[in-house]
Amino acid sequence: MPQAAITVEGISKRFRLFHERPTSVKERLLRLRGSRAEDFWALRDVAFEVPEGNTWGLVGANGSGKTTLLKIIGGILRPTEGRVVTQGRIAALLELGAGFHPELTGRENVYLNASILGLSRHETDLYFDEIVAFAELEEFIDSQVKYYSSGMFVRLGFAVAVHVDPSILLIDEVLAVGDEAFQRKCLRRIREIQAEGRTIVFVTHAIQQVQAICDGAVMLDHGQIRAMGDVADVIKEYRLVMLRRHIGFARRDLTRAAEIAGVELLDGEGAVSSVVPPGGELTVQVDVRANRPVDDPVISMVIYDGDGQFVFRTGTAEMRLGRLEGKLRVGFEMSSLPLADGRYSLTVGIHDRSERVVHDWHDQRYVFDVAGGLMEETQIFIPVETRVERL
Amino acid sequence: MHDVLVRTNEPPRLRLFQRLGELWQSREILANLASKELRVKYKSSALGVAWSMLNPLLYLVVFYVVFTYFIPARTPSFPVYLLSGLLPWTLFSTGMAGATTSIVGGANLVAKVAFPHEMLPLASIRAQLVNFFFQFLVLVAFLVIFGYPLIHRGVLLLPLALGVLLLFTAALGFAAAAWNVRYRDTGHLVELALLAWFWSTPIVYPTSFVSERLGETGFNLYLLNPMANIVMGFQRAIYGGVSDRTLAQLPAPGLTWYGLRLIALGLVSTALLYVTWRLFFRRSGDFAEEL
Ligand SMILES: Nc1ncnc2c1ncn2[C@@H]1O[C@H](COP(=O)(O)OP(=O)(O)O)[C@@H](O)[C@H]1O
Ligand SMILES: [Mg+2]
Numbered sequence: 001m002p003q004a005a006i007t008v009e010g011i012s013k014r015f016r017l018f019h020e021r022p023t024s025v026k027e028r029l030l031r032l033r034g035s036r037a038e039d040f041w042a043l044r045d046v047a048f049e050v051p052e053g054n055t056w057g058l059v060g061a062n063g064s065g066k067t068t069l070l071k072i073i074g075g076i077l078r079p080t081e082g083r084v085v086t087q088g089r090i091a092a093l094l095e096l097g098a099g100f101h102p103e104l105t106g107r108e109n110v111y112l113n114a115s116i117l118g119l120s121r122h123e124t125d126l127y128f129d130e131i132v133a134f135a136e137l138e139e140f141i142d143s144q145v146k147y148y149s150s151g152m153f154v155r156l157g158f159a160v161a162v163h164v165d166p167s168i169l170l171i172d173e174v175l176a177v178g179d180e181a182f183q184r185k186c187l188r189r190i191r192e193i194q195a196e197g198r199t200i201v202f203v204t205h206a207i208q209q210v211q212a213i214c215d216g217a218v219m220l221d222h223g224q225i226r227a228m229g230d231v232a233d234v235i236k237e238y239r240l241v242m243l244r245r246h247i248g249f250a251r252r253d254l255t256r257a258a259e260i261a262g263v264e265l266l267d268g269e270g271a272v273s274s275v276v277p278p279g280g281e282l283t284v285q286v287d288v289r290a291n292r293p294v295d296d297p298v299i300s301m302v303i304y305d306g307d308g309q310f311v312f313r314t315g316t317a318e319m320r321l322g323r324l325e326g327k328l329r330v331g332f333e334m335s336s337l338p339l340a341d342g343r344y345s346l347t348v349g350i351h352d353r354s355e356r357v358v359h360d361w362h363d364q365r366y367v368f369d370v371a372g373g374l375m376e377e378t379q380i381f382i383p384v385e386t387r388v389e390r391l
Numbered sequence: 392m393h394d395v396l397v398r399t400n401e402p403p404r405l406r407l408f409q410r411l412g413e414l415w416q417s418r419e420i421l422a423n424l425a426s427k428e429l430r431v432k433y434k435s436s437a438l439g440v441a442w443s444m445l446n447p448l449l450y451l452v453v454f455y456v457v458f459t460y461f462i463p464a465r466t467p468s469f470p471v472y473l474l475s476g477l478l479p480w481t482l483f484s485t486g487m488a489g490a491t492t493s494i495v496g497g498a499n500l501v502a503k504v505a506f507p508h509e510m511l512p513l514a515s516i517r518a519q520l521v522n523f524f525f526q527f528l529v530l531v532a533f534l535v536i537f538g539y540p541l542i543h544r545g546v547l548l549l550p551l552a553l554g555v556l557l558l559f560t561a562a563l564g565f566a567a568a569a570w571n572v573r574y575r576d577t578g579h580l581v582e583l584a585l586l587a588w589f590w591s592t593p594i595v596y597p598t599s600f601v602s603e604r605l606g607e608t609g610f611n612l613y614l615l616n617p618m619a620n621i622v623m624g625f626q627r628a629i630y631g632g633v634s635d636r637t638l639a640q641l642p643a644p645g646l647t648w649y650g651l652r653l654i655a656l657g658l659v660s661t662a663l664l665y666v667t668w669r670l671f672f673r674r675s676g677d678f679a680e681e682l
Pocket of ligand 2: 066067068172173
């Protein structure tokens with residue numbers, strides 16, 4: 001039985017949301033009343049152990065407390081209750097290139113970032129060429145980082161981070177960024193780190209990644225552990241919970257900070273259409289209007305079948321839209337709709353990343369039909385090419 | 392062989408020697424952060440670090456011309472007097488201003504990476520120390536050009552005065568940096584305080600000015616200002632060596648008077664540094680949350 005590299009014992013984390021807390025000395029002096037605080041428990045009684053050399057996945061919906069948990073393990077936040085014991089040097093990659101300064105060159109940023117992550121100058125000298133090669137930035141390493149594309153920025157951040165040589169590596173959803181080729185390279189590098197016997201905890205929404213590289217997993221749900229241990233079990237639970245989640249939305253109060261101005265269903269030619277053949281093309285085009293600036297909105301779309309059963313959900317969460325002012329047009333292009341014949345309805349909503357705040361929500365307001373396919377009743381449509389060979 | 396780390400909800404408590412060891416281990420962060428601050432500041436200027444030298448150079452030329460040819464100053468070699476007080480003051484005031492906003496300014500790091508937070512205010516002070524050295528070179532060049540004596544016994548006060556200045560700046564810097572996380576207008580208050588403090592320190596006027604007007608008790612009260620003592624130490628070390636006439640402008644001729652004051656102030660600053668560092672360290676556990 002290997003020793004635990006990370007022991008999390010009954011961790012709870014309370015954030016105090018101060019509504020009227022003075023943020024300046026002036027306010028403090030002008031107001032004698034105390035501030036009202038509202039408690040928000042981002043984590044409740046979380047406990048698990050990660051054995052040395054293991055890789056664990058941390059999954060859960062947005063706002064379930066994954067980042068908070070990593071920050072507590074990494075010593076960035078203090079728990080409100082409980083205790084964390086870790087063995088060995090920890091590196092937490094909560095954000096790639098945290099602390100990169102746009103005015104500095106790639107080279108200068110590598111040295112700065114590496115030292116903050118715990119690498120000595122001498123070690124950085126040794127790894128420097130490797131870092132640059134990994135990031136594929138040989139030509140640009142002496143340009144200022146402000147001229148980098150976001151992909152270059154992220155590559156350099158990841159390249160530094162994975163060369164830091166920690167015995168425990170905590171990785172937040174950073175692998176979601178970058179192009180696919182680079183993601184594959186990152187995963188390869190993570191495998192190498194695994195092979196070196198290091199302990200890894202990483203957060204991801206990509207279930208395949210958990211299946212591919214994890215020895216165990218933890219699923220958080222509203223700050224509590226929902227499932228833990230065997231990867232297959234956790235993934236099953238995760239999928240189930242994610243499927244059920246949309247139900248709560250409609251009941252929330254809408255802020256109307258941003259509104260759905262219009263929704264169009266378009267066929268493959270871009271013509272308005274509400275009938276699609278099975279395997280056909282359908283684009284759901286959502287026009288959004290911000291009545292006042294909205295930070296980091298997410299536009300979601302959910303498909304239900306004729307019985308009101310949940311079928312599919314997608315959204316712009318991964319795209320990080322940033323601050324929304326004015327109008328926006330989002331197109332969800334589904335190039336091949338694997339739905340069986342029948343009537344389907346669509347829900348479209350605008351909400352924040354945590355999904356606690358819902359700006360606007362049109363619940364099952366749009367309808368389309370899938371028609372012209374199979375005679376029999378089926379659950380889904382699988383495009384099949386039937387080939388027969390006489391032998 | 393592994394470093395075992397246990398974290399609970401206890402606010403972090405400063406264990407002085409252990410912490411000093413940790414800071415020593417991550418000393419490269421300090422150098423890197425300080426050089427980042429300087430690089431960022433001077434990156435987009437062709438003159439680079441020469442900018443920081445331009446300022447005292449301008450002061451020297453202007454004051455030299457004005458006080459030699461237009462308004463003959465009561466104070467002999469006034470430009471030297473001015474700069475020997477102004478340079479340490481600038482180190483103090485810019486160091487304080489930098490330290491105050493260092494944590495909030497480094498929010499991106501503090502919220503995302505675990506590293507010794509002390510490095511942020513200390514790096515700001517260190518960056519200003521580098522500026523100070525460059526500016527000091529200008530003063531030295533001026534002394535050389537005008538044939539003023541450079542090396543004399545008074546110079547012994549320099550390292551002492553500089554050491555005390557750094558201790559004192561760090562002590563106040565830690566407090567202001569931590570305070571600014573909670574109250575974001577701390578920077579403005581610090582600015583105001585520095586303005587009042589500047590005029591309570593003998594930089595543009597000689598101490599004789601104060602003792603003549605305030606009398607002995609008043610002057611003794613005036614001397615409670617730590618910065619006055621530090622600045623006088625620098626003035627004795629640089630300006631005091633220029634000639635007998637300049638020496639006569641200073642409150643005491645001997646070195647002991649200054650030395651003892653600086654040593655006493657050094658002890659007080661060390662104690663103060665311990666107190667504010669403890670406060671800073673205790674609060675630093677919550678920085679990430681409050682940013
Ligand atoms: N510093 C903070 N102050 C108040 N609330 C916070 C703070 N940091 C995170 N939260 C809240 O805690 C919850 C969990 O956040 P987080 O750990 O980032 O979730 P995840 O990473 O799983 O998306 C969220 O609702 C978030 O709004
Ligand atoms: Mg997160």
